[in-house]
Amino acid sequence: EVQLVESGGGLVKPGGSLRLSCAASGFTFSSYSMNWVRQAPGKGLEWVSSISSSSSYIYYADSVKGRFTISRDNAKNSLYLQMNSLRAEDTAVYYCARLRSNTVFDFWGQGTLVTVSS
Amino acid sequence: QSVLTQPPSVSAAPGQKVTISCSGSTSNIGAYYVSWYLQLPGTAPKLLIYDNNKRPSGIPDRFSGSKSGTSATLAITGLQTGDEADYYCGTWDTSLSAGVFGGGTKLTVL
Numbered sequence: 073e074v075q076l077v078e079s080g081g082g083l084v085k086p087g088g089s090l091r092l093s094c095a096a097s098g099f100t101f102s103s104y105s106m107n108w109v110r111q112a113p114g115k116g117l118e119w120v121s122s123i124s125s126s127s128s129y130i131y132y133a134d135s136v137k138g139r140f141t142i143s144r145d146n147a148k149n150s151l152y153l154q155m156n157s158l159r160a161e162d163t164a165v166y167y168c169a170r171l172r173s174n175t176v177f178d179f180w181g182q183g184t185l186v187t188v189s190s
Numbered sequence: 191q192s193v194l195t196q197p198p199s200v201s202a203a204p205g206q207k208v209t210i211s212c213s214g215s216t217s218n219i220g221a222y223y224v225s226w227y228l229q230l231p232g233t234a235p236k237l238l239i240y241d242n243n244k245r246p247s248g249i250p251d252r253f254s255g256s257k258s259g260t261s262a263t264l265a266i267t268g269l270q271t272g273d274e275a276d277y278y279c280g281t282w283d284t285s286l287s288a289g290v291f292g293g294g295t296k297l298t299v300l
Contacts, residue, residue: 119289
C-alpha cells in the first residue's frame, strides 16, 4: 500500500524557516517524481514544487522560487521542502504527492499545516 | 487567479447528472493529459480521473472525463449525497514549467 506521511509543519514567525519531510513507503520511491502541493485555508490547490526521480530536474512555482528548496533522499525514501523567508501568504496545508506520467498526482499524503504568523 | 478555470460551484438533485468544466490554453490542457481530483471536507485530495478519461481502480463508472482542445469536462451521473465535495482539474503547463490546477468546484447535491 502506498503511503506518504508528511511532518515538520508548525507555527513560525514571518521571515523564519521550516523544513518539511515526507516519508514514503509501499512503492519504489526512487522511480517516481515527487511534488509538494499546498492549500491555503479555504482556498484551492496550488502546486509548489517538483523533483524528478534522480533529482536531475527541479521546478518551482514563481511564488516560492528563491525561498523554497525541494530535495530528496532515495536511500531514506524521503522528500523534503526547505522553506526560508516565510511569509503570511505561505500559510497552508502542505501535501506531498507522487507524480506519475508527468501530469498525474496519483497518491497524496494527509498534509501538514504550516502557519506563518507573528 | 488559477491558470485553469472552473466554475466555483455546481448543484443538482440526487440521481441526476452534473458536469464540471475546466478551461485552459494550448500550453497546458492543449498539450497534456488532464487529471481530476476529489477532495472531501477535511481530507487530502484523491485522484478521480487521469489521462483525460481513465479511472483508477475503485472509482465507479459514474465518474467520467473528456477533453477537447483546451477544455476538459468531468461528468458525474447518478448523483449521491456522498459526492458532495470539491473537485479540481490539473495538468502541467509547458510555458510556466509548472503544475497547474483549476480553482476548484464545489458540488452540492440538493
